[in-house]
Amino acid sequence: MIIKNAKIFDGEKFIEKNTVLLEKTLIKKVLNFNELTEKELVENEIVDIEGMVLSPGFIDLQINGCGGVLFNDDISEKGLKIMNETNKRFGCTSFLPTLITSPDEKILSAIKTLESIKDLEEIGVLGLHIEGPYISVEKKGIHRPEYIRVLSDEIVQKISDAGRKITRIITIAPEKAKIKHLEILRKAGIKINMGHSNATYDECEEKKEYYDGATHLYNAMSPLESRNPGVVGFLFNDDKLSAGIIVDGLHSKFCAVEIAKKIMKERLYLVTDAVSPAGTTDMKEFMFEGNKVLCVDGKWVSPSGTLGGSTLVMIDGVKNLVKYVNQPLEEALKMATSYPAKFISVNDRYGYIKEGYIADLTYFDNNFNIKGTISKGNIQKY
Numbered sequence: 001m002i003i004k005n006a007k008i009f010d011g012e013k014f015i016e017k018n019t020v021l022l023e024k025t026l027i028k029k030v031l032n033f034n035e036l037t038e039k040e041l042v043e044n045e046i047v048d049i050e051g052m053v054l055s056p057g058f059i060d061l062q063i064n065g066c067g068g069v070l071f072n073d074d075i076s077e078k079g080l081k082i083m084n085e086t087n088k089r090f091g092c093t094s095f096l097p098t099l100i101t102s103p104d105e106k107i108l109s110a111i112k113t114l115e116s117i118k119d120l121e122e123i124g125v126l127g128l129h130i131e132g133p134y135i136s137v138e139k140k141g142i143h144r145p146e147y148i149r150v151l152s153d154e155i156v157q158k159i160s161d162a163g164r165k166i167t168r169i170i171t172i173a174p175e176k177a178k179i180k181h182l183e184i185l186r187k188a189g190i191k192i193n194m195g196h197s198n199a200t201y202d203e204c205e206e207k208k209e210y211y212d213g214a215t216h217l218y219n220a221m222s223p224l225e226s227r228n229p230g231v232v233g234f235l236f237n238d239d240k241l242s243a244g245i246i247v248d249g250l251h252s253k254f255c256a257v258e259i260a261k262k263i264m265k266e267r268l269y270l271v272t273d274a275v276s277p278a279g280t281t282d283m284k285e286f287m288f289e290g291n292k293v294l295c296v297d298g299k300w301v302s303p304s305g306t307l308g309g310s311t312l313v314m315i316d317g318v319k320n321l322v323k324y325v326n327q328p329l330e331e332a333l334k335m336a337t338s339y340p341a342k343f344i345s346v347n348d349r350y351g352y353i354k355e356g357y358i359a360d361l362t363y364f365d366n367n368f369n370i371k372g373t374i375s376k377g378n379i380q381k382y
Helices: 039-042 077-088 104-116 155-161 179-187 201-206 230-237 254-267 314-323 329-336 338-343
Strands: 002-004 019-023 024-033 047-050 053-056 058-063 092-100 128-131 167-171 193-194 242-246 268-271 286-288 291-296 299-301 361-364 369-373 378-381
Touching: 002 024, 002 329, 024 291, 053 329, 058 077, 058 167, 058 268, 058 314, 058 338, 077 092, 077 104, 092 361, 092 369, 104 128, 104 155, 155 179, 179 193, 179 268, 193 230, 201 230, 230 254, 230 329, 242 254, 242 338, 254 268, 268 314, 268 338, 314 329, 329 338
Parallel strands: 002 047, 058 092, 092 128, 128 167, 167 193, 242 268
Antiparallel strands: 002 019, 019 024, 053 361, 286 291, 291 299, 361 369, 369 378
């Protein structure tokens, strides 16, 4: 396949080339149209995207559900395929299905399900994000308090034994974390995030060598205060830890996102924290691991007003970064592509438009409407 007349963002910057040649599931060449050989022109389908932006496919490292499916309730290959097809409509070609606080049986079921799928990446799955139950009751958010606990040695070992191809990220509150568990998970190559945490700055400092980042910056974490800088203060003052952030204007004000971006720079990446109504138009409520969540004034909240995920999709997060967070398009796209790819160490094949990389691409018009997505070399136009 040849994609021509593209304004190519390659994961780092917009480049002068205007054409991408794909071969099966990979990017074969990035070049100008007039550099193609006669043989290449004859043998390939040509897709003219008429000057639209062509970006690496977006990567969402925290998504609970979409398209009417919630991973906690539907831990299945079928559910993951529905999530993948929904994601692609909004430019997202890779994701981490996210399991929130739940019993051990669900954690083991999620691991077993992913292990049973022959080719996870074919359906966009790069591994799990296990968000809880190893968190703080004080910062539980929508998570059910009766399930919050320190994981057993056995479960930690099983997560570790399955490896980082099955679990990419686990969210653990630093103040609850046992050092021996952090060591086991880190040795397995699993990224460990601070999140749903009421930790003090000092508690974060004590265990920082085991952590890689943080889950949904600002939300469900101790805030920055003058006498207690908390998790937020620790992340702002550190120069290594990364963080995902939900850019929907509801989880955090856009000006708060801009402040975080100025401080954390390339350490901040975009996530949706989406739930089952994302990518649908008719859902008004859903159950989230036993908790009822309703749509009230555009927010998805429990009856008591606790936020219960978002209906953000990745292209809208990119648009919000440009329109309301004053980010250049180039930087907004990095937050959706190369930054998350680097964080979970898949930037050797994802997050860029470069020769030899996986052919995961998306293109959109000036109004941030996705017009086509290429996943593993297969195109779907919208």
